[in-house]
Amino acid sequence: MSRPVAIIWGIGGQDGAYLARLLLEKGYRVHGTSRATGVPVNLRRLGIAEDIALHAVDPTDAPRVGEAIAAAAPDEIYYLASQSSVGRSFAEPEATFAGAALGLLNVLEAARHKAPAAALLNAASGDCFGETATAATETTRFAPRSPYAAAKCSAHLLIEANRVAYGQRVCSAFLFPHESPLRPDSFVIGKLMAAIRRFAAGDRAPLELGDLGVVRDWGWAPDFVAAMWAMLQRGTPEDLILATGTSMRLEDFVAAAFAAIGLNWRDHVQCVAGLHRPADIAQQRANPSRAAKLIGWRPSVAGEELPKLLVAQALSQAA
Numbered sequence: 037m038s039r040p041v042a043i044i045w046g047i048g049g050q051d052g053a054y055l056a057r058l059l060l061e062k063g064y065r066v067h068g069t070s071r072a073t074g075v076p077v078n079l080r081r082l083g084i085a086e087d088i089a090l091h092a093v094d095p096t097d098a099p100r101v102g103e104a105i106a107a108a109a110p111d112e113i114y115y116l117a118s119q120s121s122v123g124r125s126f127a128e129p130e131a132t133f134a135g136a137a138l139g140l141l142n143v144l145e146a147a148r149h150k151a152p153a154a155a156l157l158n159a160a161s162g163d164c165f166g167e168t169a170t171a172a173t174e175t176t177r178f179a180p181r182s183p184y185a186a187a188k189c190s191a192h193l194l195i196e197a198n199r200v201a202y203g204q205r206v207c208s209a210f211l212f213p214h215e216s217p218l219r220p221d222s223f224v225i226g227k228l229m230a231a232i233r234r235f236a237a238g239d240r241a242p243l244e245l246g247d248l249g250v251v252r253d254w255g256w257a258p259d260f261v262a263a264m265w266a267m268l269q270r271g272t273p274e275d276l277i278l279a280t281g282t283s284m285r286l287e288d289f290v291a292a293a294f295a296a297i298g299l300n301w302r303d304h305v306q307c308v309a310g311l312h313r314p315a316d317i318a319q320q321r322a323n324p325s326r327a328a329k330l331i332g333w334r335p336s337v338a339g340e341e342l343p344k345l346l347v348a349q350a351l352s353q354a355a
């Protein structure tokens with residue numbers, strides 16, 4: 037039997053690298069894209085750099101997108117490329133929108149003409165639902181509060197339109213935050229883990245963070261890419277929320293991480309008003325029960341287990 041073929045847009049990111057590793061383990065031939073030439077560092081970190089067919093292409097460049105899809109001839113397409121920082125999207129709304137929405141449009145068009153049987157998953161975001169003091173489900177109304185969230189809503193509307201207009205086998209995963217050692221320190225949990233490594237090594241310069249009162253549902257990135265794969269194994273892929281179902285305050289996440297190295301966070305963290313955003317989501321809660329029902333997905337890590345796991349990984353990296 038011939039090996040299934042997948043192409044991952046944004047393969048050098050956190051999720052792209054973990055997904056590539058998972059697909060290789062499952063026997064796929066894996067193609068991946070990056071806007072840069074050269075091998076993305078995360079593929080080297082996971083030891084899979086030699087196993088990927090890389091394409092240097094910006095998803096906003098429609099002709100090059102068509103060439104990459106035609107060359108890969110994929111059975112499955114994962115669209116993960118995007119400027120993925122909510123905070124940065126306020127400073128770079130155009131680039132954020134272009135990567136998340138225009139890039140997806142180009143890939144959908146290329147898939148329609150050059151790989152019509154391929155199934156496609158778009159990485160949407162829990163931020164599409166805005167404030168979710170009551171846990172979001174797949175039917176919760178969109179209420180974006182950032183250029184990032186608005187771009188992800190637009191991208192999802194393209195998914196809906198192409199499903200109706202052309203019968204394409206396409207879906208969105210509404211991803212709530214998920215972390216790993218590959219998360220850069222431009223994200224709050226990556227920044228926290230960089231500080232934990234520093235503190236463990238004896239550097240006690242204070243860690244500056246923004247609003248510690250925000251509530252989020254944080255999960256473990258390898259669990260999330262397993263769900264992405266499972267979503268595309270259904271004959272008719274459906275949009276699903278991917279989250280753990282357990283939310284916590286950032287303050288509690290920070291406290292658990294510091295406790296794991298025997299420190300009291302209050303002695304080492306400073307809250308800095310300048311790090312607040314023009315608009316933020318105070319509470320994010322999600323109900324992933326439909327993913328449990330349709331694809332049997334149950335995340336392996338949730339709540340306070342996650343800071344403990346991340347700290348253990350951060351310290352083993354530092355060793």
Ligand code: NDP
Nearest residue numbers: 046049050051070071116117118119120135159211213214
């Ligand atoms: P990363 O930021 O780690 O990776 C995304 C990749 O997209 C980058 O490696 C980069 O690849 C590419 N990219 C960056 N900016 C642009 C741009 N302006 N235009 C086109 N491509 C760009 O993200 P994650 O792996 O963490 O997330 C994967 C997807 O899931 C993203 O779409 C993200 O928005 C979404 N998501 C992630 C969440 C999370 O908690 N991780 C939560 C919700 C949604 P290169 O520079 O090589 O081209």
